[in-house]
Structures are given as structure tokens and as C-alpha cells.
Amino acid sequence: MRKNSIKNTRINGEVLRELSNIIRGEIKDPRINPMTSVVTVEVAPDLKTCKAYISVLGDEKSQKATLAGLRSAEGYIRRQLAHSINLRNTPEITFVLDQSIEYGVRMSKMIDDVTKDIPDRMDEAEEETEE
Numbered sequence: 001m002r003k004n005s006i007k008n009t010r011i012n013g014e015v016l017r018e019l020s021n022i023i024r025g026e027i028k029d030p031r032i033n034p035m036t037s038v039v040t041v042e043v044a045p046d047l048k049t050c051k052a053y054i055s056v057l058g059d060e061k062s063q064k065a066t067l068a069g070l071r072s073a074e075g076y077i078r079r080q081l082a083h084s085i086n087l088r089n090t091p092e093i094t095f096v097l098d099q100s101i102e103y104g105v106r107m108s109k110m111i112d113d114v115t116k117d118i119p120d121r122m123d124e125a126e127e128e129t130e131e
Contacts, residue, residue, distance in 0.1 A: 016041040018084045031069030033062050039098045050091035053098035070095045
């Protein structure tokens with residue numbers, strides 16, 4: 001199976017959905033932040049390994065604690081994944097912290113700060129038509 005094949009894309013989507021359900025509803029570790037989301041999942045073509053990119057809304061301490069909690073629950077998560085998805089091999093999951101959402105929010109705020117002093121083009125057009 002090739003990396004970008006339709007089958008691999010479907011497996012990635014199914015693992016992403018089940019993994020987010022398991023993290024949200026079944027893990028009761030207090031270290032895991034309730035605002036944790038699975039951004040994307042990359043399952044290897046041989047179904048042996050899987051990288052799960054996790055985004056955590058919170059400070060750096062909360063992110064590290066969530067990652068530690070997920071790493072300690074890897075066996076449980078893998079077992080639950082094996083029960084819910086019928087694959088030849090259940091992949092070994094590696095959790096990676098993804099900060100792209102946080103980066104996007106920060107960039108959006110910076111753009112808003114810079115453009116708040118610039119008047120809108122619509123306002124300028126209305127002023128010209130009034131004169």
C-alpha cells in the first residue's frame with residue numbers, strides 16, 4: 001500500500017476518529033487536558049506504526065502533562081483501537097505535540113493588532129461618496 005493511496009487515507013481518517021473518541025471519552029487520567037484534540041494521524045503503509053499529532057489548548061505545563069498522560073496510556077489506547085478498528089496489525093502509536101493551531105491563533109491576533117489602526121476600504125469609499 002502506498003503512502004498516499006485511497007486505502008491509506010481512509011485508514012488515517014478512521015484511526016483519527018476513533019483515537020479522538022478514545023481520548024475524549026474513555027481515558028480518565030487527570031493529567032490529560034479536556035481541551036485536547038487530535039489534529040492529524042499518519043499511519044505507516046505497513047500498519048505497524050502511527051504518528052498522532054495532538055493539539056492542547058493551554059499553557060506549556062498543561063501540554064507537557066497531557067503528552068505524559070497520553071504516553072502512559074499508550075497501551076490502553078492501542079487495545080481500545082484494536083477493539084474498535086479491524087486491522088491486520090494495530091499500529092504502535094507515537095504522540096507528537098502539534099502547535100499549529102496555537103501558532104495560527106497567535107498570528108491572527110498579531111494581524112488584528114497591526115490592522116486595527118488602518119481604516120477599512122469600505123469606510124473610505126463611503127466617505128468619498130458622501131463628499
